[in-house]
Structures are given as C-alpha cells and as structure tokens.
Amino acid sequence: MAESLLAVRGLSKHFVSGNETVPVIEKLSFTLGQGQSLALTGRSGSGKSTLLNLLCGLELADAGTIVLQGQVFETGAKIARQKAMKWSSLRRQQIGVVFQEANLMPALTLLENVQFRAQLAGRSTASSQDWLTRLDIGALAQRYPDQVSGGQRQRAALAMVFAMEPALILADEPTGSLDRHTADEVTQVLFDLQARYGCGLILATHDAELAAGCQQHLDLGHLSSL
Amino acid sequence: MKGLPSLLASFSLPGALFSHYRRHPLQLLALAVMIVLATMLWTGVNHLTSQARASLNQSEQAVAERQQVVRDDGQMLAVDDFVALRLVGVCVMPWLEVTPETGNRLVGIDPLAAYCFGSRNRPSPALDQPLNGKPFLDMGVATAIKSRDSRLYLLTPDTTQTADLPGGYQLTSFSTSPDTGELGDSFLLNLEALGILVLLITALLLRSVYLLGLVQRRDSFALLHRFGVSPDRVQRWLVFEILALALMCVVPGVGLGRWLAAGLGGGFGQALDGLFDIPLYAGQGQGWAMPVLVMLAVVVIACLGDLLLLRFRERLSLILPKTVYSGLAALLLVAGLAMAWLAPSLPWVFIAVALVFAGAGWLAPYAVARIARWCAGRSTKPLALWRYRELAVLARRLTLPLVALQFALAMVLAVQALVTTFEDTFDRWLGQRLEAAYYIEVPAGADGRQAAEWLTRQQTNTPGLQWHRVMRGQAQVTGTDNANNPQVDVFAVAPVGALIRSWSLLEAADQHWEALDSGSGVMINEQLARRQNLSVGNNLKLRLGNQQRVMPIQGIYPDYGRPVGEILLSAETLPDSFNVRFESFSVTPGKPGIAQMTDALQGIWQVEALSMRDNGTIRELATSVFDQTFALTRAMTLLTLILAAAALLMMGWVFFSTRAWYFRLLVAWGMSQRQVAGQLLRLALLLTGGIAVLALPLGIWLTWVLVHRINPLAFGWTLPMAVYPAFWFELGMLSLAVGLSIAALMRRQLGRPAVAPVSASALTGGER
Numbered sequence: 001m002a003e004s005l006l007a008v009r010g011l012s013k014h015f016v017s018g019n020e021t022v023p024v025i026e027k028l029s030f031t032l033g034q035g036q037s038l039a040l041t042g043r044s045g046s047g048k049s050t051l052l053n054l055l056c057g058l059e060l061a062d063a064g065t066i067v068l069q070g071q072v073f074e075t076g077a078k079i080a081r082q083k084a085m086k087w088s089s090l091r092r093q094q095i096g097v098v099f100q101e102a103n104l105m106p107a108l109t110l111l112e113n114v115q116f117r118a119q120l121a122g123r124s125t126a127s128s129q130d131w132l133t134r135l136d137i138g139a140l141a142q143r144y145p146d147q148v149s150g151g152q153r154q155r156a157a158l159a160m161v162f163a164m165e166p167a168l169i170l171a172d173e174p175t176g177s178l179d180r181h182t183a184d185e186v187t188q189v190l191f192d193l194q195a196r197y198g199c200g201l202i203l204a205t206h207d208a209e210l211a212a213g214c215q216q217h218l219d220l221g222h223l224s225s226l
Numbered sequence: 227m228k229g230l231p232s233l234l235a236s237f238s239l240p241g242a243l244f245s246h247y248r249r250h251p252l253q254l255l256a257l258a259v260m261i262v263l264a265t266m267l268w269t270g271v272n273h274l275t276s277q278a279r280a281s282l283n284q285s286e287q288a289v290a291e292r293q294q295v296v297r298d299d300g301q302m303l304a305v306d307d308f309v310a311l312r313l314v315g316v317c318v319m320p321w322l323e324v325t326p327e328t329g330n331r332l333v334g335i336d337p338l339a340a341y342c343f344g345s346r347n348r349p350s351p352a353l354d355q356p357l358n359g360k361p362f363l364d365m366g367v368a369t370a371i372k373s374r375d376s377r378l379y380l381l382t383p384d385t386t387q388t389a390d391l392p393g394g395y396q397l398t399s400f401s402t403s404p405d406t407g408e409l410g411d412s413f414l415l416n417l418e419a420l421g422i423l424v425l426l427i428t429a430l431l432l433r434s435v436y437l438l439g440l441v442q443r444r445d446s447f448a449l450l451h452r453f454g455v456s457p458d459r460v461q462r463w464l465v466f467e468i469l470a471l472a473l474m475c476v477v478p479g480v481g482l483g484r485w486l487a488a489g490l491g492g493g494f495g496q497a498l499d500g501l502f503d504i505p506l507y508a509g510q511g512q513g514w515a516m517p518v519l520v521m522l523a524v525v526v527i528a529c530l531g532d533l534l535l536l537r538f539r540e541r542l543s544l545i546l547p548k549t550v551y552s553g554l555a556a557l558l559l560v561a562g563l564a565m566a567w568l569a570p571s572l573p574w575v576f577i578a579v580a581l582v583f584a585g586a587g588w589l590a591p592y593a594v595a596r597i598a599r600w601c602a603g604r605s606t607k608p609l610a611l612w613r614y615r616e617l618a619v620l621a622r623r624l625t626l627p628l629v630a631l632q633f634a635l636a637m638v639l640a641v642q643a644l645v646t647t648f649e650d651t652f653d654r655w656l657g658q659r660l661e662a663a664y665y666i667e668v669p670a671g672a673d674g675r676q677a678a679e680w681l682t683r684q685q686t687n688t689p690g691l692q693w694h695r696v697m698r699g700q701a702q703v704t705g706t707d708n709a710n711n712p713q714v715d716v717f718a719v720a721p722v723g724a725l726i727r728s729w730s731l732l733e734a735a736d737q738h739w740e741a742l743d744s745g746s747g748v749m750i751n752e753q754l755a756r757r758q759n760l761s762v763g764n765n766l767k768l769r770l771g772n773q774q775r776v777m778p779i780q781g782i783y784p785d786y787g788r789p790v791g792e793i794l795l796s797a798e799t800l801p802d803s804f805n806v807r808f809e810s811f812s813v814t815p816g817k818p819g820i821a822q823m824t825d826a827l828q829g830i831w832q833v834e835a836l837s838m839r840d841n842g843t844i845r846e847l848a849t850s851v852f853d854q855t856f857a858l859t860r861a862m863t864l865l866t867l868i869l870a871a872a873a874l875l876m877m878g879w880v881f882f883s884t885r886a887w888y889f890r891l892l893v894a895w896g897m898s899q900r901q902v903a904g905q906l907l908r909l910a911l912l913l914t915g916g917i918a919v920l921a922l923p924l925g926i927w928l929t930w931v932l933v934h935r936i937n938p939l940a941f942g943w944t945l946p947m948a949v950y951p952a953f954w955f956e957l958g959m960l961s962l963a964v965g966l967s968i969a970a971l972m973r974r975q976l977g978r979p980a981v982a983p984v985s986a987s988a989l990t991g992g993e994r
Contacts, residue, residue, distance in 0.1 A: 056894070058894060084899075088896050091895065099894075108615060116608035117895060
C-alpha cells in the first residue's frame with residue numbers, strides 16, 4: 001500500500017428535511033494512498049457529492065475524522081476559524097475540485113481561468129498556456145467559456161486543476177454532461193495526467209466503465225466502509 | 227367536443243404561465259409593491275406640485291395690487307366717505323383691518339357692497355371664503371371688536387377712473403403683502419419638470435423588476451413554444467397579466483400618493499395661511515382619473531414596451547451592430563447638449579433634456595463596463611482581472627436599475643442645488659427689497675420732500691437711522707431695436723445710501739453707486755437688460771417726463787418679483803415734468819424707535835395714521851412659505867432616491883444571487899468566505915460608486931439647465947448657479963451604502979449551499 005494521502009475514519013453526515021433527519025453518510029472509513037485513484041459510485045442522492053464536499057471542507061461532517069497530508073480535521077465539534085483557514089489553504093494549494101459543469105469563470109478567457117487558478121495556488125502562471133496545449137485546447141486559449149464546446153470547457157477545467165499541481169483531485173461527475181465520445185476523451189486525459197503527476201484522485205460517477213478505470217471503488221449505495 | 231380541449235388549454239395556459247409566481251411569490255409581491263410605490267411617489271409629487279401651484283395662484287390673487295380710494299388731504303377714511311362715494315355712484319367696498327388686543331389681524335368686509343364689482347372683477351377671491359373670522363368676518367362684527375388698531379380702506383374696481391371720483395378723493399394702489407411673483411412660478415415650473423423626471427425614474431424601476439421576472443420565465447416560454455403555444459398567445463396573456471396587476475396596484479398607489487401629499491401639504495397650507503391671513507391651500511382638488519390613467523399607461527409601456535416594439539427592435543438589431551448603439555447614444559447625448567445650449571424656446575430645452583437623459587442613460591452602464599474592461603486590461607493580477615471583468619458583466623446586466631439610480635441621484639443633486647439656490651436667492655432678494663425695517667407710504671396729497679428734509683436733519687444726531695425716499699413713475703426707452711419703445715418702471719431713489727448699496731448686482735461698473743448717486747448713470751433690472759440686449763457700459767436712451775436723456779448703465783440687478791423692465795436712478799436727477807405716481811420711504815429708525823418717527827411724520831403730513839409695513843414680519847412670513855415648499859420638495863426627491871436605491875438593492879441582490887455559484891467557486895478554489903465577501907464588497911462598491919460618479923455631471927448639467935436655460939426662457943432672468951460639493955459627498959456615501967447593503971445581503975447568501983447554474987445560457991458562460 002502506498003503512503004497514505006487521505007484517511008477517513010467514522011465519517012457521518014445527515015441533513016434535516018422538515019422534521020425528519022435524513023442520514024446521508026454513516027460511519028464511513030477509508031484510506032487513499034499517494035497517486036492512487038478511488039471511484040465513488042451510487043445512485044443519485046447516495047451522498048457522493050456530499051462526501052466530496054466533506055473531503056475538501058466545503059461542508060462540515062457531523063462526526064468523524066479526516067486526515068489529509070498529515071493534517072488532522074476533527075469534524076465532530078463545530079469547526080474553528082483556524083480549521084476553516086486550514087481547509088481554505090488546502091483547497092487553494094493541494095486539492096483540485098472539478099464539478100460536472102460551470103467550472104470556469106465566464107468573464108475570463110480559458111487562459112485567464114488557468115492563470116487565475118494557478119495564481120491562487122501560488123504556482124507560476126508561466127505554464128498555463130502549456131497546460132491548455134497539453135489538453136489539446138491551446139489554440140482556444142483566448143476564447144471565453146461560452147465560445148467553446150462542453151468537452152473543451154471540461155478540458156480547460158482539468159488544465160486549471162493540473163496547473164495548480166494538486167496532491168488530490170476531487171472530481172464530481174466530470175463527464176456527466178458530455179457525450180460518450182467526448183467523455184471518454186476527457187476521462188483518458190484525466191487518468192493519464194493523474195498517473196503521470198502522481199496525485200490522488202477521487203472520482204464520483206454513475207458510469208461503471210469510468211469507475212473501472214480507478215484503482216479502488218467505493219459504492220455508497222451498498223457499502224458503509226471500505 | 228372539439229372546443230373542450232381548446233377551452234381546457236386556454237385555462238391551462240395561464241395556469242402554466244402564472245405558475246412562475248406561485249413558485250416565486252416574493253417576485254410578484256416585489257412587482258406589486260414597486261407599482262404601488264412608483265404610483266404613490268409620482269402621484270404625491272404631481273399632486274403636491276399642482277396644489278402648490280393652485281395655492282400660490284390664489285395667494286397671488288389675494289395679495290395682488292388692487293385700487294383703493296383715498297382722501298386728498300391724507301386723512302383716514304371713515305363711514306361718511308363710503309356714503310359720500312356711493313351716493314355719487316362710485317363702486318367701493320369697505321375693507322376694515324382690525325388688530326384685536328390678542329390674536330391675528332382680522333378683516334371686516336361687506337360682501338353686499340362688493341356686488342358692484344361684478345362677478346369677473348371680485349375685489350378678492352378671499353371673499354368666496356366663509357366669513358368665519360379666518361380672517362374675514364362681517365363688517366358689523368369687525369367694528370364691534372375691541373382692537374389695538376383699526377383702519378378702513380375703500381376698494382374700487384380697476385375700471386374706476388380718477389374722473390369718476392368726487393372732489394377731495396383720488397385713486398391709489400392697495401396691496402396686503404409683497405408679491406412673490408415669478409419666483410414662485412419659476413420654482414413650480416422646475417418642480418413640474420422634475421415631476422416628469424420622477425415618472426421616468428419610476429418607469430425604469432418598474433421595467434427593471436418586470437424584466438427580471440421575464441428573464442427567469444424565458445425557459446418556461448421556450449417550453450410552451452415547444453408544446454405548440456404561439457408566442458402571440460403568450461404575449462396576449464402577459465398583457466392581461468400586467469394590466470390586471472396594474473389595475474389592482476395603481477388605484478391604492480394613487481390613494482397613498484394623495485394621502486402622502488395631503489399629509490405633507492398640511493404644513494404648507496398652514497404656512498400660506500399664516501403669510502396671507504387667508505385660508506389659501508387648495509387642498510384635495512385633483513381627481514383620480516388622470517393619475518390612474520397616466521400610471522396605467524406608464525406600467526404598460528414600461529413593462530410591455532418590448533413586446534409592442536418587438537418587430538421594430540428585431541429589425542433594428544439586424545441592421546445595426548452593437549457598437550452603433552453606443553454611437554447612437556453618444557450622438558443623442560451630444561445633440562441634446564448642443565440643443566440645450568442653443569434652444570430658442572422652452573419646448574426645445576425640454577426635448578434637449580430628454581435627449582441628454584436618453585443618451586446618458588444608454589451610455590452610463592456601457593461606460594462603467596468599458597472602464598472596467600480597460601482596468602482589466604491593465605491588471606497584472608488575475609484576481610483583479612476577474613473582479614473588473616465581473617464588474618463589466620454586472621454593469622451591463624443591471625442596466626435598468628443602475629440607470630434609474632443614476633437619474634435619481636442626478637435629480638436629487640439638481641433639486642438640492644436648485645432648492646438651495648432658490649432659498650439663497652429668495653433670502654437675498656427679500657433682504658434687498660426689505661432691507662429697511664419699515665416701509666412707509668407718503669399719503670396722497672402729502673409732500674414727500676418735507677419728510678425727506680426732516681429725515682436729513684435727523685440723520686446727524688440719530689444713531690442707526692437709515693432711510694431713502696422712492697418716487698415711482700414710468701419712462702420710455704427709446705432708440706432701441708424694439709420699434710415699440712417699451713415703457714419701463716422708474717424707481718427714483720434718494721439718497722443712495724446703505725439700504726440700497728447692499729444690493730447684490732449681476733454686473734456693475736467701477737464706482738457704480740457713486741455714479742448712481744451723482745446722477746451720472748442708471749441701473750437696470752435683468753429683465754430689461756435681456757430684452758433690450760443691454761449690458762454695463764451701454765448708454766440707455768430714455769424719455770423721462772418731457773426730457774430725452776442718455777445715461778450710461780452702471781449696473782444690472784436681479785429682480786425676481788416683477789416681469790417688467792425697471793430702471794433705478796437718483797431722484798435728484800428727475801426732471802420736474804416727471805409724473806410721480808407713488809411715493810414712499812424705506813426707513814430703519816435706529817435708536818429712538820419707530821413710534822417717535824411716525825409721530826413726527828404724522829405731524830409733517832398732517833394725518834392721523836400712516837400706511838406702514840413692518841418689513842421684518844413680512845420677511846419672516848414669506849420665508850416660512852418658501853421654507854415649507856423647499857422642505858416638501860426635498861422630501862419628495864429623497865423618497866425617489868430611496869425608491870431607486872431600494873430597487874437597485876433588490877435587483878443587485880437578485881442578480882448577484884445568479885452569480886452565487888461563481889463566488890462559491892472561489893471558495894472551492896481556496897479563498898476563504900471572508901476573502902470572497904471582500905471581493906463582493908469591492909465589486910458592489912465599485913458598481914454603485916461608479917454610477918454615482920457618472921450621475922454627478924448629469925446632475926450638475928441638469929442644475930445648469932434649470933437655472934440658466936429654463937428660467938431665462940420662461941421668465942427672462944437667471945438664478946445664480948451654485949454647486950454644493952458637501953452634498954455630492956453625502957450622495958456618494960448613500961450610493962456606497964447601497965453597495966454595502968448588497969454586499970451584506972450577498973454575504974449571507976455565501977454561507978448557504980449554491981446551486982450550479984441550470985440555464986443553458988449560464989452553463990455556457992453566457993452571462994459574460
């Protein structure tokens with residue numbers, strides 16, 4: 001087993017709907033090694049997106065512990081400002097998040113989006129154009145998001161993530177809005193680059209084929225722990 | 227049976243269309259509230275303006291100069307005089323002014339005696355009021371009152387000639403107060419112009435709120451279109467929807483506006499009553515139909531103008547690229563500015579104002595967006611770049627509420643400057659005209675020269691005594707381009723002392739007062755200067771009595787009370803042939819007090835009482851009327867500003883909410899919520915601050931138009947143009963407060979989970 005990048009222990013999260021408490025994640029535990037990939041599957045509402053949000057600090061767990069790159073987040077208690085700052089710092093520099101859509105700022109060109117993300121992470125913006133080129137959209141660098149196709153936008157989103165040189169990529173249905181052919185192309189690029197640069201990847205998807213490309217698999221519909 | 231599905235469909239279509247408001251009841255409420263508030267505001271301003279105009283018209287009629295009969299020997303009139311005049315067939319009406327030992331002045335009248343005036347020539351509209359002691363009462367009651375002072379006047383119609391009078395009597399003018407004249411008219415004209423601006427602003431606000439809902443319903447319309455519902459049918463239902471809503475909201479809005487105007491107008495009425503001792507405020511005279519119809523039209527045009535002009539717009543946008551629109555807006559702006567400068571008449575000035583506002587309103591959001599893009603182009607930091615690009619998007623997307631705020635700010639700025647200018651001018655003008663503590667009429671038949679000699683003797687040993695004698699008559703200006711050789715009023719003054727020398731002049735030569743005093747020059751009022759195109763240094767050719775004179779113009783003075791041309795000269799230079807129609811003294815008695823002076827003058831003129839006015843009291847009362855009007859004007863414009871600010875706040879909040887995903891994206895990318903809130907704050911402040919900066923030149927220009935273009939064209943005189951940077955600062959702070967409020971509302975939203983954009987336009991980044 002590779003050195004641990006992420007360890008999750010006893011993670012629980014529930015939502016309140018009216019007077020009813022709906023458990024979404026219950027006592028979930030798993031680990032992810034450096035450079036490894038994990039597929040999160042499960043039907044809609046099974047908690048895939050919620051888990052990704054918990055893993056990057058966008059939402060707070062009700063109970064459990066997350067250890068990311070040696071930093072421990074006790075999430076049972078109300079999060080302190082210092083913890084929030086730590087999560088922000090991790091998201092800025094170590095965690096790349098890719099959503100199903102709308103990953104780009106509409107008022108910036110593709111290149112400016114990549115530069116923006118790299119600068120936020122404290123990385124050099126010099127290689128931004130290279131990243132776009134590596135993702136086969138170098139010629140579209142000066143275009144705005146509404147001037148390119150959905151697949152090209154997702155490639156740009158991946159370029160943004162890799163330009164920040166993350167330790168962990170959290171991808172929430174990154175090909176959900178794409179056609180099969182484009183989705184395959186984008187997925188291939190994602191796996192290639194993840195393998196080449198050795199960052200961890202957690203991929204939430206409905207797609208069994210896509211999930212099969214990952215080294216580990218966590219089905220939130222059937223398993224409570226791995 | 228074929229009709230049933232169609233009937234069902236016709237019921238299900240409105241159901242589907244209106245389901246938007248079932249899901250977004252607050253949006254419907256916002257639209258309804260906006261219609262009610264806009265209607266209330268405009269109705270309030272309009273109602274107040276028309277009431278103020280009616281009131282001032284009545285007051286002018288009440289205090290307008292009329293004719294009275296006086297005795298040649300200067301003695302006070304008595305009942306015997308009334309009898310004597312009526313016996314020879316002269317129409318006179320007794321007017322008995324009584325000052326009770328406690329309380330205000332009362333006027334006893336005999337309405338029966340006034341019948342000879344005829345219905346078209348009533349002695350006073352005040353006589354139409356009930357004789358209830360406020361202040362009019364029946365002559366019999368007035369004579370029975372225990373009073374400190376009383377005096378009988380005999381008023382006579384304008385048609386009465388001196389020749390009609392028996393021996394021992396003559397005609398002279400009669401007035402109860404100074405005439406505020408055109409200053410009031412001018413103010414009301416400007417107020418009406420601003421009322422139109424309020425209507426425009428409310429229309430913009432309505433449109434912005436309505437379009438916001440329409441944009442959110444676009445997907446539903448598209449779906450209905452795919453289901454086979456024709457756009458025409460959808461549009462018909464939309465017309466029905468807005469008309470129904472307008473009908474429900476406009477009527478209560480008009481009611482609220484009238485209530486607002488009545489509440490605010492009460493104080494105005496009291497002030498008028500106090501000034502003229504007559505119940506003058508016109509109250510609730512205006513009907514409901516006109517404001518309801520106007521506001522219905524405004525709502526329909528503001529909300530559905532696009533539908534009505536859809537085809538035209540489509541054709542226009544096919545022909546013209548976007549840049550041409552900015553060019554067209556700039557052209558409108560430049561044309562409006564030029565037209566305002568050169569306009570020969572009022573309608574052209576109003577058209578020019580409309581053009582400038584259209585151009586400025588069209589350009590302002592694009593200007594903010596362009597400046598933001600320029601700043602973005604110079605930014606080296608991607609975060610700053612993003613912020614400026616986002617600002618450009620906001621400026622374009624919030625065009626209507628931003629323009630409404632810009633117009634409201636400009637209007638408030640102009641109104642503030644106008645009102646303050648009017649206040650200053652009015653104070654100064656009253657101060658000039660009422661510089662002396664007392665105004666004393668020389669009794670008919672008495673010689674003013676004897677009194678002048680007595681006052682000259684007193685001057686040396688009475689500290690604080692200031693006075694001058696005024697002889698009024700007429701002269702003819704000759705040798706002008708105007709073939710009519712106009713008649714002008716002559717005010718011959720002597721001595722030219724401190725009471726006159728404190729006058730502020732629009733233009734003057736060196737040593738002008740000395741030149742006037744020595745008789746080597748004249749001064750003229752602004753009206754005469756403008757009409758005859760005269761300026762300081764020109765020679766004025768005059769026929770004074772039977773003499774032809776050429777006198778250099780030493781100064782031009784403002785005169786807001788009278789439309790006629792006027793000349794001020796030294797009484798020492800008057801020829802003997804000059805017909806003195808009226809003579810008076812302006813006196814500040816100094817230490818001994820007025821009682822000693824009146825005793826002396828009564829002795830000189832051999833009269834029992836003097837016709838005398840306490841200028842201080844008149845000034846105080848006159849000021850109170852205008853203060854009240856100015857306060858009302860400020861209150862109404864402030865309400866407009868608050869409405870515009872609230873609309874921008876609402877629209878800003880809603881639109882920022884549509885961008886919430888992207889702000890949350892920043893959080894996902896590692897910025898803390900506090901940092902994102904900081905970016906939000908900077909964006910909101912840049913937006914509202916930017917629009918305030920753009921409103922500033924528009925407001926200053928509007929002030930200039932009001933005082934330097936509309937007034938001269940309407941009345942022949944200008945007001946001094948003043949600017950008030952402290953007030954600009956206050957408005958700037960208010961704009962920033964709106965920005966702060968938007969940011970504060972959005973910060974709360976940042977704490978909640980954001981939903982990814984769902985519309986096709988948003989997904990493709992179409993909000994760029």
